[in-house]
Amino acid sequence: MKPPTLTSRRGWQRFIAGIAIGAIISWILYFYMHGVMQEKQIMLIEAQKTEIEELKTKNAIWEKEYAAKNDEAEKKLTIQEVQVAITNGNSYKLNLLSIVEAQEEIRKDLNSLITKDIETVYKGKLLLKKTIENKIVEINDKKYTFEVKEILFYTKLYIEVHVKRY
Numbered sequence: 001m002k003p004p005t006l007t008s009r010r011g012w013q014r015f016i017a018g019i020a021i022g023a024i025i026s027w028i029l030y031f032y033m034h035g036v037m038q039e040k041q042i043m044l045i046e047a048q049k050t051e052i053e054e055l056k057t058k059n060a061i062w063e064k065e066y067a068a069k070n071d072e073a074e075k076k077l078t079i080q081e082v083q084v085a086i087t088n089g090n091s092y093k094l095n096l097l098s099i100v101e102a103q104e105e106i107r108k109d110l111n112s113l114i115t116k117d118i119e120t121v122y123k124g125k126l127l128l129k130k131t132i133e134n135k136i137v138e139i140n141d142k143k144y145t146f147e148v149k150e151i152l153f154y155t156k157l158y159i160e161v162h163v164k165r166y
Contacts, residue, residue, distance in 0.1 A: 081156045098139045
Protein backbone atom coordinates (compact mmCIF):
# COMPACT_ATOMS: atom_id res chain seq x y z
CA MET A 1 0.00 0.00 0.00
CA LYS A 2 1.24 3.40 -0.95
CA PRO A 3 0.32 6.74 0.80
CA PRO A 4 -1.47 9.23 -1.39
CA THR A 5 0.61 11.92 -2.98
CA LEU A 6 0.28 15.51 -1.87
CA THR A 7 -0.21 16.70 -5.42
CA SER A 8 -3.67 15.28 -5.55
CA ARG A 9 -4.98 17.75 -2.97
CA ARG A 10 -3.79 21.09 -4.36
CA GLY A 11 -6.84 23.11 -3.13
CA TRP A 12 -6.26 22.17 0.46
CA GLN A 13 -2.57 22.94 0.16
CA ARG A 14 -3.32 26.42 -1.17
CA PHE A 15 -5.91 27.02 1.57
CA ILE A 16 -3.54 26.04 4.40
CA ALA A 17 -0.68 28.01 2.84
CA GLY A 18 -2.98 31.09 2.55
CA ILE A 19 -3.95 30.78 6.21
CA ALA A 20 -0.30 30.51 7.25
CA ILE A 21 0.80 33.45 5.08
CA GLY A 22 -2.20 35.56 6.23
CA ALA A 23 -1.45 34.79 9.87
CA ILE A 24 2.18 35.78 9.41
CA ILE A 25 1.27 39.03 7.60
CA SER A 26 -1.43 39.91 10.18
CA TRP A 27 1.01 39.30 13.06
CA ILE A 28 3.61 41.49 11.37
CA LEU A 29 1.02 44.27 10.85
CA TYR A 30 -0.23 43.89 14.44
CA PHE A 31 3.26 44.14 15.93
CA TYR A 32 4.11 47.11 13.69
CA MET A 33 0.90 49.03 14.55
CA HIS A 34 1.16 48.14 18.23
CA GLY A 35 4.81 49.23 18.32
CA VAL A 36 4.05 52.55 16.59
CA MET A 37 1.16 53.28 18.93
CA GLN A 38 3.19 52.33 22.02
CA GLU A 39 6.06 54.49 20.84
CA LYS A 40 3.69 57.47 20.47
CA GLN A 41 2.29 56.80 23.95
CA ILE A 42 5.77 56.54 25.47
CA MET A 43 6.83 59.79 23.81
CA LEU A 44 3.64 61.49 25.07
CA ILE A 45 4.19 60.21 28.60
CA GLU A 46 7.82 61.35 28.59
CA ALA A 47 6.80 64.80 27.34
CA GLN A 48 4.17 65.01 30.07
CA LYS A 49 6.69 63.91 32.72
CA THR A 50 9.13 66.63 31.72
CA GLU A 51 6.33 69.21 31.64
CA ILE A 52 5.15 68.12 35.10
CA GLU A 53 8.69 68.37 36.47
CA GLU A 54 9.11 71.85 34.99
CA LEU A 55 5.78 72.95 36.45
CA LYS A 56 6.69 71.51 39.85
CA THR A 57 9.97 73.42 39.91
CA LYS A 58 8.25 76.62 38.77
CA ASN A 59 5.57 76.11 41.42
CA ALA A 60 8.21 75.58 44.11
CA ILE A 61 9.98 78.77 43.02
CA TRP A 62 6.69 80.70 43.09
CA GLU A 63 5.84 79.36 46.53
CA LYS A 64 9.28 80.34 47.89
CA GLU A 65 8.99 83.85 46.45
CA TYR A 66 5.41 84.19 47.70
CA ALA A 67 6.38 83.09 51.21
CA ALA A 68 9.39 85.42 51.22
CA LYS A 69 7.29 88.37 50.09
CA ASN A 70 4.62 87.57 52.70
CA ASP A 71 7.24 87.42 55.43
CA GLU A 72 8.72 90.68 54.24
CA ALA A 73 5.29 92.32 54.07
CA GLU A 74 4.42 91.09 57.57
CA LYS A 75 7.63 92.59 58.88
CA LYS A 76 6.77 95.90 57.28
CA LEU A 77 3.20 96.11 58.63
CA THR A 78 2.73 99.29 60.58
CA ILE A 79 -0.09 100.97 62.46
CA GLN A 80 -1.72 103.42 60.07
CA GLU A 81 -4.75 104.50 62.06
CA VAL A 82 -5.96 104.46 65.65
CA GLN A 83 -9.66 103.99 66.24
CA VAL A 84 -11.27 104.26 69.67
CA ALA A 85 -14.83 103.22 70.46
CA ILE A 86 -16.65 103.96 73.71
CA THR A 87 -19.40 101.37 74.06
CA ASN A 88 -21.29 102.25 77.24
CA GLY A 89 -21.58 106.04 76.99
CA ASN A 90 -25.38 105.83 77.10
CA SER A 91 -25.40 104.19 80.52
CA TYR A 92 -23.92 107.41 82.02
CA LYS A 93 -26.22 109.57 79.89
CA LEU A 94 -23.35 111.12 77.97
CA ASN A 95 -24.27 112.96 74.81
CA LEU A 96 -22.66 112.10 71.51
CA LEU A 97 -20.42 115.17 71.50
CA SER A 98 -18.95 114.25 74.88
CA ILE A 99 -18.29 110.71 73.73
CA VAL A 100 -16.54 111.93 70.59
CA GLU A 101 -14.43 114.40 72.61
CA ALA A 102 -13.37 111.61 74.98
CA GLN A 103 -12.49 109.39 72.03
CA GLU A 104 -10.41 112.21 70.54
CA GLU A 105 -8.49 112.69 73.81
CA ILE A 106 -7.61 109.01 73.92
CA ARG A 107 -6.71 109.06 70.22
CA LYS A 108 -4.40 112.09 70.77
CA ASP A 109 -2.49 110.15 73.41
CA LEU A 110 -2.12 107.21 71.04
CA ASN A 111 -1.16 109.14 67.88
CA SER A 112 2.49 108.42 68.61
CA LEU A 113 1.79 104.78 67.72
CA ILE A 114 1.08 105.63 64.08
CA THR A 115 3.86 104.31 61.79
CA LYS A 116 5.15 101.95 64.50
CA ASP A 117 5.53 98.24 63.80
CA ILE A 118 2.55 96.17 64.84
CA GLU A 119 4.86 93.76 66.63
CA THR A 120 6.40 96.55 68.67
CA VAL A 121 3.00 97.94 69.63
CA TYR A 122 1.77 94.45 70.50
CA LYS A 123 4.71 93.88 72.83
CA GLY A 124 3.78 97.09 74.66
CA LYS A 125 0.07 96.31 74.90
CA LEU A 126 0.06 96.28 78.71
CA LEU A 127 1.60 99.74 78.77
CA LEU A 128 -0.96 100.84 76.19
CA LYS A 129 -3.78 99.46 78.31
CA LYS A 130 -2.50 101.11 81.50
CA THR A 131 -2.09 104.43 79.66
CA ILE A 132 -5.75 104.40 78.67
CA GLU A 133 -7.04 103.14 82.01
CA ASN A 134 -5.06 105.73 84.03
CA LYS A 135 -6.37 108.63 81.93
CA ILE A 136 -8.93 110.84 83.68
CA VAL A 137 -11.26 112.82 81.46
CA GLU A 138 -13.61 115.53 82.66
CA ILE A 139 -16.96 115.46 80.90
CA ASN A 140 -19.80 117.79 82.00
CA ASP A 141 -17.95 118.67 85.24
CA LYS A 142 -17.66 115.01 86.18
CA LYS A 143 -14.52 112.90 86.08
CA TYR A 144 -14.44 109.61 84.22
CA THR A 145 -11.87 106.87 83.67
CA PHE A 146 -11.82 104.14 81.10
CA GLU A 147 -11.61 100.37 81.15
CA VAL A 148 -10.16 98.67 78.08
CA LYS A 149 -12.37 95.81 76.92
CA GLU A 150 -10.77 94.90 73.61
CA ILE A 151 -7.69 95.79 71.58
CA LEU A 152 -7.27 94.63 67.99
CA PHE A 153 -3.91 94.98 66.29
CA TYR A 154 -3.57 95.33 62.54
CA THR A 155 -2.89 98.26 60.26
CA LYS A 156 -5.75 99.87 62.14
CA LEU A 157 -5.41 99.77 65.92
CA TYR A 158 -8.95 99.33 67.27
CA ILE A 159 -9.56 99.89 70.98
CA GLU A 160 -12.90 99.34 72.65
CA VAL A 161 -13.32 101.00 76.05
CA HIS A 162 -16.00 101.34 78.72
CA VAL A 163 -16.51 104.54 80.67
CA LYS A 164 -16.40 104.38 84.45
CA ARG A 165 -17.06 107.15 86.95
CA TYR A 166 -13.94 108.22 88.83
